[in-house]
Amino acid sequence: MSGGGEQMTDELKIGGRDFQSRLLLGTGKLFSDALIPEIVTSSGAQIITVALRRIDFESETENILRHIPRDIQLMPNTSGARNADEAVRIARIARAAGCGNLIKIEVIADNKYLMPDGYETVRATEILAKEGFIVLPYVSPDLMVAKRLVDAGAAAVMPLGAPIGSNRGLKTKELIRILIDEIDLPIIVDAGLGKPSHACEAMEMGADACLVNTAIAGARDPVAMAGAFGKAVQAGREAYLAGPGTESLVAAASSPLTGFLHENSTGAGRSG
Amino acid sequence: MRTLPEQEDRGREGKRPGSESTPKNQESTERLTHLIRNATIAMSFYQTVEQYAPFTTENPVRIPGSDRVRRILHQGRVLPEDFSILLSTAAASFLEEMAQEAHRLTVQYFGRTILLYTPMYLSNHCVNQCRYCGFNANNAIPRKQLSLAEVEKEAAAIAATGLKHVLILTGDARHVAGISYLKDCLEILRRYFTSIGIEIYALETDEYRQLIEAGVDSLTIYQETYNESLYDDLHPNGPKRDYRFRLDAPERACRAGIRSVNIAALLGLDDWRRDAFFTGLHADYLQRHYPEVEIGLSMPRIRSHAGDYQIRQPVTDENLVQIMLAWRLFLPRVGMALSTRENACLRDNLIRLGVTKMSAGSTTKVGGRTQSQEDVGQFEIADHRSVTEMRLQIQRLGYQPVFKDWQPIL
Numbered sequence: 001m002s003g004g005g006e007q008m009t010d011e012l013k014i015g016g017r018d019f020q021s022r023l024l025l026g027t028g029k030l031f032s033d034a035l036i037p038e039i040v041t042s043s044g045a046q047i048i049t050v051a052l053r054r055i056d057f058e059s060e061t062e063n064i065l066r067h068i069p070r071d072i073q074l075m076p077n078t079s080g081a082r083n084a085d086e087a088v089r090i091a092r093i094a095r096a097a098g099c100g101n102l103i104k105i106e107v108i109a110d111n112k113y114l115m116p117d118g119y120e121t122v123r124a125t126e127i128l129a130k131e132g133f134i135v136l137p138y139v140s141p142d143l144m145v146a147k148r149l150v151d152a153g154a155a156a157v158m159p160l161g162a163p164i165g166s167n168r169g170l171k172t173k174e175l176i177r178i179l180i181d182e183i184d185l186p187i188i189v190d191a192g193l194g195k196p197s198h199a200c201e202a203m204e205m206g207a208d209a210c211l212v213n214t215a216i217a218g219a220r221d222p223v224a225m226a227g228a229f230g231k232a233v234q235a236g237r238e239a240y241l242a243g244p245g246t247e248s249l250v251a252a253a254s255s256p257l258t259g260f261l262h263e264n265s266t267g268a269g270r271s272g
Numbered sequence: 273m274r275t276l277p278e279q280e281d282r283g284r285e286g287k288r289p290g291s292e293s294t295p296k297n298q299e300s301t302e303r304l305t306h307l308i309r310n311a312t313i314a315m316s317f318y319q320t321v322e323q324y325a326p327f328t329t330e331n332p333v334r335i336p337g338s339d340r341v342r343r344i345l346h347q348g349r350v351l352p353e354d355f356s357i358l359l360s361t362a363a364a365s366f367l368e369e370m371a372q373e374a375h376r377l378t379v380q381y382f383g384r385t386i387l388l389y390t391p392m393y394l395s396n397h398c399v400n401q402c403r404y405c406g407f408n409a410n411n412a413i414p415r416k417q418l419s420l421a422e423v424e425k426e427a428a429a430i431a432a433t434g435l436k437h438v439l440i441l442t443g444d445a446r447h448v449a450g451i452s453y454l455k456d457c458l459e460i461l462r463r464y465f466t467s468i469g470i471e472i473y474a475l476e477t478d479e480y481r482q483l484i485e486a487g488v489d490s491l492t493i494y495q496e497t498y499n500e501s502l503y504d505d506l507h508p509n510g511p512k513r514d515y516r517f518r519l520d521a522p523e524r525a526c527r528a529g530i531r532s533v534n535i536a537a538l539l540g541l542d543d544w545r546r547d548a549f550f551t552g553l554h555a556d557y558l559q560r561h562y563p564e565v566e567i568g569l570s571m572p573r574i575r576s577h578a579g580d581y582q583i584r585q586p587v588t589d590e591n592l593v594q595i596m597l598a599w600r601l602f603l604p605r606v607g608m609a610l611s612t613r614e615n616a617c618l619r620d621n622l623i624r625l626g627v628t629k630m631s632a633g634s635t636t637k638v639g640g641r642t643q644s645q646e647d648v649g650q651f652e653i654a655d656h657r658s659v660t661e662m663r664l665q666i667q668r669l670g671y672q673p674v675f676k677d678w679q680p681i682l
Contacts, residue, residue: 029383031670056676059434080531080678082564089681109564112605165381217383 010241012209014047014186015102015134015155017073021046022203023233024075024188025226026213027064028054035222036067042227044234048072049104049211051079052094075136077104084123091128103128104158105137114164118145122152129153138190141175146183156185158211161202162192165214169198173205180206196225196232203236204244316520317557321498321550324352341366345373350602355552358598359545367593371625374600378626381605386666387629387674388659389437390430391471391611393638394418394457396650398443400510402496404541404574404581406636406650407443409510411579413648416638417448423457427464429641433633433659436676437467439492441650444473444512451479458486466679469534473511474521480528489678490532491525492609493518494572497542498550506541522554526562531678533558533565534609539587539595540574548595552602559603568607568629569599575613575651589618593625600626612655616665619655623669632662 011018024047025039040048048068055076056062068074076094081087084107091103105128107120121137122145128135134155139145141159149157159176162168170176171192179187186208193199199210212229219225255262341363344354357363358370395417398407406413418426430438438461442449454472461468469490470483480491497503500515507513522533535554537547551569559567573587587595596608609629610622619630635641636649657665666673 029379029385031384031672032667033672053678054674054676056436059675062434062673062675080681082531086681093679093681111566112559112563114605167380214380214383218379 010237012186014136019046019073020044021230021233022209022237023199023230024049024190024209024211025216026211027051028079029214029217030222031217033064033067036064037069038223039216039226040069040072042223043216043230045226045230046071046073047075047102049075049077052076052090052097052099053080055097055099057097073102074099075102075104076100077138078106078124079108081105081107081124082109083107083117084120084127087120087124088127091124091133092131095133101132102134103136105135116140116160118142121145122148125149125154126152129155136188141172141179143175143178143182146179150183150185154185156188156208157183158188158190160191161189161198162194164191166192167194167215167218168192169194170201173201176202176207177205196228199229200232200236200239203233204239206240207236209233315561316516316523317554318516318519320553320557321500321519324550324553338362338365342369345369345601352553352556352602355598355602356549358601359549359594363598364590364594367590367597370597370601371593374597374626375624377600377604378624378628382607382628383672384670385672385674386623386627387437387607387677388435388632388662388666389439389467389469389609389629390433390435390631390633390659391439391441391636392426392430393441393636393640393650394423394454395442395445395449396638397445397448398510400444400512401508402510402512403506403508403579404496404538406579406648408579417442417453418457418639420456420460422639422642424460425642426639427461430633431464434663434675435633435659436465437469437678438465439469439471439490439631441471442473444510446473446511451475451482454483455486458483458488462487462680466676469532474518475524477524477528480525480530484529485682487680489530489680490534490566491522491530492534492536492570493521493525494536494538494570495519495551495554496538498537498547498554499542502542522558523561526558526565530565532568532607533562534568534570534607536570536572538572538574539592540583540585543585544587544591544595548598552599555599555603555606559606566607567603568609569603570609570611571595572611572613575654593622596622596626612653613651615654616657620665620669623666623671630662630666632657633659 011020012022021044023043023045025045027050050064055064076099078087078090081090087105087107095101105121105124107117108114109117116139118139121139125135125137129152136156136158137149137154138158146157159179162171188209188211189202189207190211193210193212194215202210210233216222216226340357344357396407397415397417398409401408401410468488469492470488471492495518503515522535525533537551555567555569571592574583607628608626610619610627611631612634634653636651636653663673
């Protein structure tokens, strides 16, 4: 699309749309929704998720949608759904209300830990994808669930880094790494990222994007923290594209196990 | 404590005289479901009450050293015994430390938001004689029940303030404020509100199911006190006298598919440490057995009202704070609702300590917003601020007032 040649562009592709930013924003915990435009600006985010349950369509003063800049992609989510049927109904209500066909599926029947229900999420994804929704399901990082989501028609997979709101970082790193390697859809790390360094780490590892809510809303200065997350995600992405060197605990200059192969090549005559 | 055979007689789905029966066509499948459920969850919170009763009545709570309190605050996970220590006198000198942690947890899990709701009294007819309540059948107060036209007027008046979450209340008078009356009211209220809670007499599972189908998504029900012998004294007559039926009501609503349940003890009836302890355990029990239901807690302190009940166990502001903090540390993800029983100044200060929901523009009178009032409410409210005043004050305190956090999806 852009004239700069293919190797110059590095866009996040979701449901046929391109996004330059790889940071997605959550909402619902801010002390004021009026901060959203500033947070969008400081972070550079282009996709923002809002729980349908919280959208007060009729209100003049309390409607969160009034605070979301027009050029930002709205992604309603199904927060409050306890099973696939409820998630499907919420998605349909959101679309009918004019919120578009991008939907983040959250099916949570566990209010103690807020862990997503993978089975019900797959079911909802299958139904909604068939109805033309661009479905981004939030799940635990389980390879088999992710494969079923691919079959069900998901547009991306959103594995949790740690339980929602926990700010604990990439606790599920090894499992997310498997999804990055094996799943041919964008992998968006959602939930648990508590600091910009966590997001950076996910991006360096090859995640396609991160979604952050609590860590920004809970910061003393949410606008500044959103900016920090934007930069961290960008830095992590650039590092990933640059191909980071491998880590080593010792400074190993030579090849202790295979060095003999090279020694042989110069001293071939000695063996006789 | 009652004998076990009597408890088992009631059963978890036991029918009470006068309750509505299940329609024939659903009976076989429902019965099967009930049998399976009864077999797999052969428990009630009553067993927990029995388990902890000796531990908490005779010696309210063990008095540990202050090092123990400090350790609990830093161990990251609060078990029931730790929770009792957080409610003890030993923890009373750690309120600031507890508050810091409770604030941090609340912001982390709920953000800087406060959901606003308001109570709407439909009827003050009551056949119970709860000694501490203004609606006590023996109190000579004007009795009133809103007609459907009055319900509509009152609903419109509330909706005009911007509120979307309403909590409807009645006394215990099935002969006038029965399930069919409530369903008629719900049909009207659904047009004005996106979330409807009930705070009414305890129902059977099937009755809860009917009201949920008619638009109710949350239940508020207070056990008043978990002390069974005191409960018997305080409820000399009427259906509410049945301790066990009341105790299991939240669980019946959970099984009927309710979305959220709010429980409490009426603070000031019994030793508050004991009742706050059992309320927390009850919430924990419900959260573990019904993880799909959002569990919330309230901290109502008994208020002045019609009648002559003398408060035996006063609860100070400091005590109230300790209760909230101990709950938050024990149950980081439960909601906490704060009503207008408390005054504006205290309510403002409690926001940062773990509150997630507040009532606004409240009245405890039937038709209190639209009718000229000579009659008396259930109790006196202490925070008379309007919804707009509450909204502005919550914003000034650095929080977002939330008007809508649910909508019907049926």
